[in-house]
Amino acid sequence: MVLHSQNLIRNIIYSLVRFVSYLKKVRSRTRFFILISIDFLALVLSFSLIEYSNKFSSLYFDPPFLIIKYVVSILIMQIIYIFFGNYSLRTLYFDSKAFYRTAFINFLSISFLYFLFRLFINDLFINKFLFLWLVSTFFLCLSRMFIKDILLSSSLRVNTKYTTIAIYGAGGAGAQLVNSLILDSKYKIYALYDDNPSLWNTEIFGIRISPPSNLLYDKDFIGKLFIAMPSVDEYSYSKVIRKVEQYKIPIMQVPSINEITKGIANIDSLRPIPIEKLLGRKVVPPFTNLLENAISNLNICVTGAGGSIGTELCMQILRLNPKKLLLIDFSEVSLYNLINKINEDLSSRNINIEVIPLLGSTTNYMFLKNNFMKHKIDVVYHSAAYKHVPLLEYNVLNAIKNNIFSSLNVCKASLCANVKKVTLISSDKAVRPTNIMGSTKRISELIFQAYDSQLNNNSINQKKNTIFSIVRFGNVLESSGSVVPLFKEQISKGGPITLTHKDIIRYFMTIPEAAQLVIQASQISKGGEVFILDMGEPVKIMDLAIKMIRLSGLELKNADNLQGDIEIVITGLRPGEKLYEELLIGGDCYPTEHPLIYLANELSIPYEELMTKINDLKSAYNNMDRTNALNLMNELLPDWQRSKINS
Structure with missing residues (x-):
């Protein structure tokens, strides 16, 4: 019955x-x-x-x-x-x-x-x-x-292929997301999680809210985790990401509150977590007085303006109302893309700033000198350089010309045009270099230091009061040549991700933050300083690759998970590549008025001694004498560990 x-x-x-x-x-x-x-x-x-x-x-x-x-x-x-x-x-x-x-x-x-x-x-x-x-x-x-x-x-x-998902964040955004996804047959909502104890054991649309610690027991039943916290600050968001990524669940996020309110995206327009969320850096608001005093109502020039750092520098500078912005780049495509981006930005803000794009190379001294003088440039940010480490190992002479001689030309032209401040954008690869890129950057630093010390010694015309300084930092996320765009491309193609060594580590910073800190450091400078930026904790690239896979909503494929999506393949260190990077040559650094900008105590070479070696280097370049050029660089940098290709 x-x-x-x-x-x-x-x-x-x-x-x-x-x-x-x-x-x-x-x-x-x-x-x-x-x-x-x-x-x-x-x-x-x-x-x-x-x-x-x-x-x-x-x-x-x-x-x-x-x-x-x-x-x-x-x-x-x-x-x-x-x-x-x-x-x-x-x-x-x-x-x-x-x-x-x-x-x-x-x-x-x-x-x-x-x-x-x-x-x-x-x-x-x-x-x-x-x-x-x-x-x-x-x-x-x-x-x-x-x-x-x-x-x-x-x-x-009917749909047996639905994905079981959980949502982290049971506030307004979480409730909207539940209301949207509950009607979508592609998903079945397993649970909601929130840090607020007052919400635990309550329900939204019949879905129970649990403490995040329950993920430890629920992780095997969850296919994807959606983060619905669009209004929290970057640091808090990063803490949440680090908390949940240990459970090895593919993670997605809802759009920002700004995108939702402007109608750019819907609450259910889910996307992978941006890689900068992994840095876990506390956001230090820029010092407005430093930014404005460095740029406002001045004539600014950015060399290498079409590159990743150069482009962001230009966009940041335009928001600080310069009188004029001079863009120098030898790439027609890069300069064209940049000027279109600038015009769109100025048009959207209804602002009129004189922007002059110039196609030309920083290796041309007369080109620099004439334009610095013609446009009465007050501040120069020297970003132009070759930066691709393995490529430069095979192109030593061109790296010397483009990185070292261009820095020399910028210093000479700035001094001649009575530019007020010149800032070299350097790299952590300049510290105890093991490659051509790092060694040319370090010699560029020495040139800037020598020019400033020569001014201080009053050996050059006393009317000249140009301030030379250097800003040194590590890898910048999303910049050209960075591992992040490479990994993204490899993930989008289904893998594998290629990694040169399982233990390699790097410092990382976002492009906007780096650009803002460069501008603020230039304003702090009094002459000859080597500023280093607080890059936070170094990141193991293997961990970064695994996180990028998971944050793309995919799973790592390895011996423990043969059904995973993306495999990581170790290819071996490339010529001139280090396992780890440093920011200090010596070991001493001192705080400045900005909490993320430090002053390094670095050795320099006297102006006359350095210029003698640089002139010899020019002769070696003119004669296309690669061996002599390398030997001269080694004399300038005794601690340079040359790669096998250039030994």
């Missing part, structure tokens, strides 16, 4: 699921008549309850009259429903707004019935009509909610 009852219930539920699934596929006209029929039954039930509650009243009529009265009443009500568009509401999206609308339309229809009854039947018991409104609204909305739940259930039954 019990077994028979269970089978009967199972068959009824199965029939309901099939019927409601059929509703999803039928045409709108058929669906319209089906919903009218369901509402008709709901209203019949409502009127029956009302009549049963009033069967002992004096106005209790005979059954035929009652049937006619109530059938006519129901038809009148449904005509009103149709007139006010109650059947235009999609059942699958029946929510609180739809409930209020249904209740209001039902109130209008019953109010109309009340006046009809008063005129023709003299049925004046208003409490009966209020009770009818409550009961009919209950049954109408209950039928809609029941159909909605069956539709959702049938969607998951």
Whole structure:
């Protein structure tokens, strides 16, 4: 008997699921008549309850009259429903707004019935009509909610390939995301997690909110974790990412609150976590006075303006209202793309700043000198350089020309044009270099130091008051030649990710932060300083690659997980590549007025001694004497560990 009852219930539920699934596929006209029929039954039930509650009243009529009265009443009500568009509401999206609308339309229809009854039947018991409104609204909305739940259930039954997901963040964004995804048959929401203890063990749309520690036990049941915290600061967001990534669940995020409010993206426009979220750096707001004093109402020049750092420098500079911005780059494509980006930015802000794009090379001294003088440049940011480590190992002479001689030309031209401040953008690879890129950068630093010390010794025209300084920092995320764009491309192609060594580590910083710190360091400079930027903790590149895979919503493929998505292949260190980078040659550094900018105590070479070697280096370049050029560089940099290619 019990077994028979269970089978009967199972068959009824199965029939309901099939019927409601059929509703999803039928045409709108058929669906319209089906919903009218369901509402008709709901209203019949409502009127029956009302009549049963009033069967002992004096106005209790005979059954035929009652049937006619109530059938006519129901038809009148449904005509009103149709007139006010109650059947235009999609059942699958029946929510609180739809409930209020249904209740209001039902109130209008019953109010109309009340006046009809008063005129023709003299049925004046208003409490009966209020009770009818409550009961009919209950049954109408209950039928809609029941159909909605069956539709959702049938969607998951039909789609056996859905992904079980969890949502971290049970605030407003989390609730919106649940409301959006609960209708999506591609996902089944397993749980919500939040750091706020007051939300634990409560529910949103029937989904329970748990403490994040429960992820330890739930991780095997979750296919993806969605982070719904668009309004928190970067540091707090990074803490959450570091907390949840240990569970090895693919992670996605909702758009920022700014994108949502501007209509650029919807709450369910999920995307991979940006890699900068992994840095975990506390954001130190830029010092406004340093930024403005460095740029405002001055004529600024950026060399290598079309590169990653140069482009961001230009965009940051334009927000500080310079009088003029001179862009120098030898790449026509890069300069064209930059000027388009600048024009779009200035147009959107309705600002008019004179921007002059110049195609040319910093290896051309007269080109630099003439333009510095013509445009009365006040500040120069020297970003132009070759930076690709393995490539430069095979192109020593061109690296010397483009990196070393261009730095010399910038110093000479700046001094001649009486530029107020010149800042060299250097690299951590200049510290105890093991490659051509790092060694040419270190010699460029020595040139800047020598020019400033020569000015201080009053050996050059005393009217010259140019300040030379250097800013040294590590890898910049998303810059050309960085591992991050390479890894992203390899992940997008399905892998594998190529890594030169499993233990290699690097410092990282975001491009906007680096550009802002360079500008602030230039304003702090008094002459000859080597500034180093606080890069935070070094990052193991193997860990970075694994995190990028997971943050892309994918899984690492290795011996423990052969069904994973992306494999990591170790290729071996490239020529001139270090396992780790440093920021200090000596070991001493001192704080400045900015908490992320430090002053390094670095050795320099006297101007005359350095210029003698540089002139010899020029002769070696002119003679295309690669061996002599390398030997001269080694004399300038005794601690340079040359790679096998250049040994």
